[in-house]
Amino acid sequence: MATSIKILGPGCAKCKTTFEVVKKAVEQSGVQAEITKIEDLEGMMKYNILTTPVVVVNEQIKISGRVPSVDEILKLLN
Amino acid sequence: MFDWLQHFADWLIYAVIGISPQSHLGEALNFFVYDTIKILILLFLITFLMGIVNSYFPIDRIKNFLSRNKLYGGEYLMASTFGAVTPFCSCSSVPLFIGFVKGGIPLGVTFAFLITSPLVNEVAIAIFLGMFGVKATLVYVVSGILLGVISGAVLGKMNLEPLLTDWVRQVWKQAKADQEVFDAEKTTFVQRIPTIIKEAFGIVKSVLVYVLIGIAIGAAMHGYVPEGFFEQYIGKDTWYAVPLAVLLGIPMYANAAGIIPVIQVFVAKGIPIGTSLAFMMAVVGLSIPEATLLKKVMTTKLLLIFFGVVAACIILSGYLFNLIL
Secondary structure, eight states: EEEEEEEEOOSOOOHHHHHHHHHHHHHHHHHHHHEEEEEEHHTTTOOOOOOSSSSEEEEEEEESOOOOOOHHHHHHHH | OOHHHHHHHHHHIISSSOOOOTTTHHHHHHHHHHHHHHHHHHHHHHHHHHHHHHHHHHHHHHHHHHHOOOOOHHHHHHHHHHHSSOOOOOGGGHHHHHHHHHHTTTHHHHHHHHHHHHOOHHHHHHHHHHHHHHHHHHHHHHHHHHHHHHHHHHHHHHGGGGGGGGGHHHHHHOOOOOOOOOOOOOOOOHHHHHHHHHHHHHHHHHHHHHHHHHHHHHHHHHHOOOOOTGGGOOOOOTTTHHHHHHHHHOOOOOOOHHHHHHHHHHHHHTTHHHHHHHHHHHHHHHHHHHHHHTTTTOOOHHHHHHHHHHHHHHHHHHHHHHHHH
């Protein structure tokens, strides 16, 4: 099964950077992953979050409130 | 503490580059070099210290605490203080708002947090310290926190829940105290330091361009605008200066990093400090971009009440600063 990665954030600069970082990490790892951006508030608030950007991997909140590094995402994927 | 830096700026501008200390350009450049280096040093130190504080009080834990404990009014002070300690990001303000509502935290307490968060933060404190010194910084931080407490308490008394947008009202009805255990990071303090330093660098980097622009505008005004220039227009005796400054400041938006260096020049050239601070608080705390974001959770009426109450409190603190500083 492909890993599901969701990036939650209302479209601010930090959220965009996070999306790019995740994309890069997925490419590097070669893991099959489906990356989705969630930008609408109601969709976002289904998760228990307070600060954005948030990275959700297989429905689990992994990173919240900051831009992760590529290495961090690589670790999450393995 | 920063004498060495002034010597360095003097040496660089007057001796190395060879611009006369009497010229406008020399004065402006000297101010720019000195202020930029001083503020960058302070910015890094304060961001680092706040990062340490923050690693002990992450926002999730604060929310759970406020959600579970009844503090008989003390929750306003706590929310406002935490708003000051938590790094502010405007795109997080709406998720944060809903998260608080969801956790059953009263609306007024949520507002207290929301008001203080952009006003008092690590970047504002560092720049304030660099430009106005310790005493004014303390007055600023304390009054920023009180402003959040008072505005929050006033808004809390007004029963504004029916004025939330529909879906947020649904969230509010289903609100319950958070019971989930906060998954604390299992790293020791020493292990966390590299991350904190990295994040401090990140914050400094992200505001750097605003700081530079702010200081450049400040430096240009410092070198070219004559002493007491503004005083002829807005003196301490002009009673309407404070409300006017606030009204002008509300639609504008700049972060604390960009606006404080400009404010410092206002003060140096004769605008009373209370009037300048009120202007700054209005620019940083209330703005059109923020209103657009909050529109998703508040009806227009609530938004107007919110802005009205906060603006009134800013005006009052402006008069107060003019009296005591």
